[in-house]
Amino acid sequence: MSVSAQQPALRWLNLAVLCLPVLVTATLVPWYGLAHGYDAVEWLWFVALMSYCEMSITAGYHRLWSHSSYKAHPLLRILFALGGAFALQNDCITWASDHRRHHLHADDNDQDPYSAGRGFWYSHFGWMLRDYPATRVDLRNAKDLLKDPVLLWQRRHYLALLLAMNIGLPVVIGLVHHDVAGCLLLLGFLRLVMSQQFTYLINSAAHLWGKRTYDPNQTARDNWFIALFTYGEGYHNYHHTFAWDYRNGVRWYHYDPTKWLIKVMQWCRLASDLRQCSSYRIEMTRVAVQFRQALQQCEQLNEASRWREKIESEYHQLVSSLEQWTEVQQAWYQAKSQALSHELQQDIAGIKQRYQQLKQDMQQQRATWQQLLAHVRTVQLTPLSS
Numbered sequence: 001m002s003v004s005a006q007q008p009a010l011r012w013l014n015l016a017v018l019c020l021p022v023l024v025t026a027t028l029v030p031w032y033g034l035a036h037g038y039d040a041v042e043w044l045w046f047v048a049l050m051s052y053c054e055m056s057i058t059a060g061y062h063r064l065w066s067h068s069s070y071k072a073h074p075l076l077r078i079l080f081a082l083g084g085a086f087a088l089q090n091d092c093i094t095w096a097s098d099h100r101r102h103h104l105h106a107d108d109n110d111q112d113p114y115s116a117g118r119g120f121w122y123s124h125f126g127w128m129l130r131d132y133p134a135t136r137v138d139l140r141n142a143k144d145l146l147k148d149p150v151l152l153w154q155r156r157h158y159l160a161l162l163l164a165m166n167i168g169l170p171v172v173i174g175l176v177h178h179d180v181a182g183c184l185l186l187l188g189f190l191r192l193v194m195s196q197q198f199t200y201l202i203n204s205a206a207h208l209w210g211k212r213t214y215d216p217n218q219t220a221r222d223n224w225f226i227a228l229f230t231y232g233e234g235y236h237n238y239h240h241t242f243a244w245d246y247r248n249g250v251r252w253y254h255y256d257p258t259k260w261l262i263k264v265m266q267w268c269r270l271a272s273d274l275r276q277c278s279s280y281r282i283e284m285t286r287v288a289v290q291f292r293q294a295l296q297q298c299e300q301l302n303e304a305s306r307w308r309e310k311i312e313s314e315y316h317q318l319v320s321s322l323e324q325w326t327e328v329q330q331a332w333y334q335a336k337s338q339a340l341s342h343e344l345q346q347d348i349a350g351i352k353q354r355y356q357q358l359k360q361d362m363q364q365q366r367a368t369w370q371q372l373l374a375h376v377r378t379v380q381l382t383p384l385s386s
């Protein structure tokens with residue numbers, strides 16, 4: 001869509017609410033730090049409240065309410081609703097409705113409220129400052145949330161809650177700690193501005209920089225560096241592909257504190273019904289993308305048809321060993337859960353041996369596949385030697 005010459009009207013309230021904390025943070029926070037200093041206890045409070053506020057958005061607003069990727073105990077829901085008001089990112093029903101439209105119409109400048117197609121600043125911040133049609137409130141896609149008593153309560157008392165959390169809480173901590181001004185500046189303003197800016201990175205930077213591992217047709221990217229600032233939300237290409245998964249960083253070593261929090265909450269019986277995509281489906285999606293890309297790349301090579309044959313053959317072998325390995329893995333898990341008799345114990349040993357053999361074969365197959373992909377990428381115009 002071409003942006004019309006006449007800009008939509010400014011949203012003065014949003015402009016004031018978003019810019020005033022930035023001004024205070026850029027001026028009074030460093031001035032007070034230089035004149036009086038902040039002590040270690042205040043910085044510890046800062047880290048704790050920053051995490052609480054951010055994870056109320058990532059684990060609460062985002063993964064729980066926008067995507068229903070797990071179920072949460074009412075206590076946790078109330079904590080997230082308070083933390084969401086603390087983050088000052090609108091009430092959860094409006095936030096989740098916008099976010100669902102973002103997923104449904106990702107990159108469509110007319111319908112995605114924070115479309116990355118309109119550039120970094122629009123998707124980061126600018127979409128909130130003017131009355132763009134795509135950003136107008138339309139709750140038809142949030143009927144389930146309009147029945148949620150915790151969210152209705154948050155929406156009804158949003159102004160009181162945001163004042164209590166952003167001003168009341170830092171003032172109370174300041175009274176106990178005998179430094180009201182310092183706590184208000186650090187825990188009120190700096191925490192608010194940093195948490196907002198970090199969240200905005202998910203809509204801007206995570207749609208600009210990184211790898212498109214699972215779906216190359218959209219702007220969402222996987223970027224571990226952005227995950228460091230966004231409590232795990234930087235694995236955004238994976239998230240846009242499997243939005244209902246409670247994880248964003250799908251490997252065990254991916255930095256995703258939000259998925260770890262949800263898992264711990266499950267152990268504490270405060271979260272249940274965690275939804276996650278099978279490793280088989282994730283791997284098949286990833287390999288299928290690599291396959292299509294390799295086929296496109298090989299069209300530029302000499303002897304393209306021989307490359308194509310080789311790529312297709314390796315791809316089918318890899319898919320076949322992945323299927324066999326997954327089948328035996330399921331049989332092994334099933335047998336383990338039913339193994340009570342001696343005969344079944346022997347069966348398990350056999351299945352386990354087969355599982356390990358297939359795992360080795362698959363790893364070998366995967367290594368060959370990776371070598372072939374690297375070859376296609378780098379050798380461009382070299383004829384096939386084997």
Ligand SMILES: [Zn+2]
Nearest residue numbers: 202203220236
């Ligand atoms: Zn996105």
Ligand SMILES: [Zn+2]
Nearest residue numbers: 099103239243
């Ligand atoms: Zn999402």
